[in-house]
Amino acid sequence: MSTDTIPSLSSPPAPEFPSTTPDTATSPAPSQPSIIGPSSLAPFPETTTNIDGGSRNVALTGLITGVVLGATFVLLGVCIFVCFYKRKKRKLKKKKKEDIEASINRDSLDPKDNSNNLQQWSSSEIGQNLFTYEDLSKATSNFSNTNLLGQGGFGYVHRGVLVDGTLVAIKQLKSGSGQGEREFQAEIQTISRVHHRHLVSLLGYCITGAQRLLVYEFVPNKTLEFHLHEKERPVMEWSKRMKIALGAAKGLAYLHEDCNPKTIHRDVKAANILIDDSYEAKLADFGLARSSLDTDTHVSTRIMGTFGYLAPEYASSGKLTEKSDVFSIGVVLLELITGRRPVDKSQPFADDDSIVDWVGYLVSLTTTFNKLLNFTSCSRQNL
Template sequence: MVYSFIHIEDKRNDNVYFSGISIIIGVASGAGLILLVLIAYYVSYKFKHQRAQILKRKYFEQNRGQLLQQLVSQRADIAEKMIITLEELEKATNNFDKAREIGGGGHGTVYKGILSDLHVVAIKKPKMMVQRETDEFINEVAILSQINHRNVVKLYGCCLETKVPMLVYEFISNGTLYDHLHVEGPISLSWDDRLRIATETAKSLAYLHSTTSTPIIHRDIKPANILLDDTLTAKVADFGASKYIPLDKSGLTTMVQGTLGYLDPMYFYTWHLTEKSDVYSFGVMLIEMMTRKKPFPYMASEGNGLVAHFSTLFAEGNVMQILDPQVLSEGGNRVEEIAGIAVACVKLRGEERPTMRQVELRLEAAQSPEEFEQNGDVAINSPLECTEPMTSSSRQYSMEQEYILSARYPR
């Protein structure tokens, strides 16, 4: 009986022993499995991180990041600030949330975001980009990084760590001049607003042509590239096509680039780009602001385009026929003066056009009639004044018509 009790007790001890071993083995196995999972996750994470870094470096080089660094290397502090990481932009846009989209089209999407320094920005994210567009992208960054003017859109930086590089601008909330001009019925832009926007645009172009260390020609001035902020202050945008002009040269021979209807005919025919090409485009835009008519594909009953028709009416003293009724009712005696500035800007021969500095002065003077009358060197015998009744107008207009027709099949 004693023996049996001892035997039963030993069995119980053995069961407890083996049960404890099983628990230990189970816990150890579970811990080992968890450790293996953690190690696998860590290795996978490190691999993905390294792969992402390699991809970012590849895209950085592919997007000519090194060239960009060289272009802005004169100011290391600017170069460092200009290149923004993908992580920063993902945070700024809540990972490019669709709710943050503020515009876009066939070429890409624009997002509104807030950077870590609390600047509100517009992030342009193209869908795809060919080599020419990459060159334009680098060109725009290089130019805008060196410009500081209240009427030029501010570029905060760019991201080169994605397949298609992204640009980060100050956020301009009120759309483009084009958006305001071309709506049904009366528009919110008064005559004074239009005159001020034209003057601000002229100031920015005069700055680009004559104040920057190396003259810059915008090459695509049009209402769609004039942004307006909350106070309707003009901000010139889109410098992808812009060109530097060497100080020792009066112009540059380059392939024609620009927008049909605003393109300087002399530049189109000769491929010789000068600051007077911007003057022509500005003149077309000024005509558009006064008439609310698009330069292309506008065609008058006589077959003239908008520029030719406007110039002919001005020469005949009948320009009021084509003006926006709102301009007629609000413009007073300044309207003909501004029309004269526009006509001077779109003369066929570049050397007959005024400089943007002269246009700026004339527009400022037109906003202050008293100053205009006192400032004789600007108002009287100014290069802007259309003293000729355009005796060679028929030749000018026929050439322009020829240009418009040929421009439908640009080089």
């Protein structure tokens, strides 16, 4: 068989099927996630933690908490303090009210109700002479004005001569007044138990009905006020002034330091310092005197004393101490040095009428001290 006669066999064309292989030439390749490049990843929010900022927040929170707690405790403490303060203030106010009421009750004592008790107490406790009203009336020529030594808010003082010839000074207190009764009791309670050469001695007393009389030793040379301020009196020598000052100070020191109980005079002034023939001073008039036992617990609701001699702290608070007397004796010393009254509107006492302010003003100038001294008839050599 010839090869030419054999028909040639050929393969039929292959059927065309849709290609499943993408045409890389015409279609872009689908994006595949990459484990290397971050550029193909979608952005996510940052979740990193700021460590320093968190610490600051914690510290700030703690600080605020501490401040709040501290302020709370402080406020609580203030509230407690205010409560205790108001409570204490109420107690003090109540106590002061009770003191005032007690003082008013003491001040309102009826002399008639006390006369029998006072007479019984006096005769048993004092041990002084008990005079009759007739005895003293006779001694003073029926309380004649010719025997009148002085007078004041308390009553009158007369010169008298007892049956045995003893010279006496008889103080007749105003009858029927509570103040006179209190002064009478204060005089007896105080002066009957004190004995000092610079204190006036009590010789006796008289209680007759509403009449209250006290009998003292007679001191002949009148008062310091008379010698310093009476018109047409010669100026007192410095040696005498010094002697009087020392005597008055010794008498006051005895009351404050050696008495039992200690006593506060409450009315130290030139008019209550008596002078004897040798110019020895004797402190007198104990009608306002108070025992230190009373002053420890009592605030006076009635300021007693003489204007110009009152200590400022006593006048403002009513609390009485020995310092009140010390201030008063200091004013007396200024009187002795300057020859001027404690209060005198006729004198140029700086911007005030007080000798204390005037002296303080001059002393502050340091160059005008000599203006304080009373040189009217005393030489500087006698200072």
